[in-house]
Amino acid sequence: MEVFGFAALFGLILGFMFGVGCAAAVIYTVYMGGYRKAIKDSLSSERSEQYINNLQKVRTKLGESGPG
Numbered sequence: 001m002e003v004f005g006f007a008a009l010f011g012l013i014l015g016f017m018f019g020v021g022c023a024a025a026v027i028y029t030v031y032m033g034g035y036r037k038a039i040k041d042s043l044s045s046e047r048s049e050q051y052i053n054n055l056q057k058v059r060t061k062l063g064e065s066g067p068g
Contacts, residue, residue, distance in 0.1 A: 041048065 041051065
C-alpha cells in the first residue's frame, strides 16, 4: 500500500507540473501569435480590407438569423 501511495503522489505532482506548464505554454503561444496582433490591429485607426470583409460577413449572418 505504501508503494501505491508514493506512486500516486509522484504521479499527481508530475501531472500537475506538466499540466500547468503545458497550459502556460499554450496560453503564451496564443498570446504571442494571434492575440497580440489582434490587439494591435484593433487599436489601429486604419482598418484592413480583411477586417472590413469579415465584419460585413458577420453583420450579414446576424441580419439573417437575428440577434440571440
